[in-house]
Amino acid sequence: MDGQQAVLDFLQYLRVERHYSLYTQKAYYTDLREFQKFLATQLPANYSWTDVDQRVIENYLDTLAQKDYAEKTVARKVSSLRSFFKYLKRNQVIQQDPLELIQLQNHQRILPEFLYQKEIDQLFPATAGNSPLQQRDQALLELLYDTGIRVSEASDLKIAQIDWSLGVILIHGKGKKDRYVPLGQHLRKTLKQYLQSGRPQLLGNVLPHDYLLVNSRGHRLTSRGIEYLLNKILERSHLNGKIHPHMLRHSFATQMLTNGADLRTVQELLGHANLSTTQIYTHLTMEHLQQDYRKYFPRAK
Secondary structure, eight states, X not given: OOHHHHHHHHHHHHHHTSOOOHHHHHHHHHHHHHHHHHHHHHSOTTOOGGGOOHHHHHXXXXXXXXXXXXXXXXXXXXXXHHHHHHHHHHTTSOSSOTTTTOOOOOOOOOOOOOOOHHHHHHHGGGGOSSSHHHHHHHHHHHHHHXXXXXXXXXXXXXXXXXXXXXXXXXXXXXXXXEEEEEOOHHHHHHHHHIIIIIHHHHXXXXXXXXXXXXXXXXXXXXXXXHHHHHHHHHHHHTOOSOOOHHHHHHHHHHHHHHTTOOHHHHHHHHTOSSHHHHHHHHHHHHXXXXXXXXXXXXXXX
């Protein structure tokens, strides 16, 4: 199997078996293409993946370090390589995984950004109104904040996944992992209005489909489209900075834990495979508590 074909097969695996979003697939492809360009400077022109050993990987890490990439970026690139070489070994393209003994230095983990409650309270009024687009924006904002689902999960969500009688939404998560998230009263009311009025008007003469969120032309709202709309909502709210869909996911998790939710419950709602991924939010809430402690308790100063 030649080098490029192995990469294409891996991307197909991510798409067909892992159900990764197009955005994630592109990120993997970008990382692997960069690695292939590096290999062209290190190995003979007719190299195979079996020629890539630990020494080559260590040289690549040195190259990344020289480019002054952020630690998070380096970690992502290494993660892409780990997934790729595990795939090659599982499919018997290689016998030895060159990254098995590679360990990145442990650095302080970057805490996720989230919105404080007062900022959330300022964000929602920016979607007020009864026009089809305003109803759509209300549904979008309420859906992301009330459930903590990923932006790709929101983009792919279909109306049939909403169980109104049980009050839950079926979410098709990463790696074919399904989960249920509750359908709260605020979200139920907002979605009902959007489905009865706003969405039919946005669909217009478009061929009917079951995707919940649609753009101004009635087509499925993409992940990029969601991010664009959220920043437009942010502008109308007069809050500073930029907003990413994951900030609403982080805000949901932070609110849950701050108000006493069990870590396992939050893990299940977010669809995290490992509890360690969810535990970062405990650090985030603890930092918030520390800030308030230093601010409001005289003897802490």
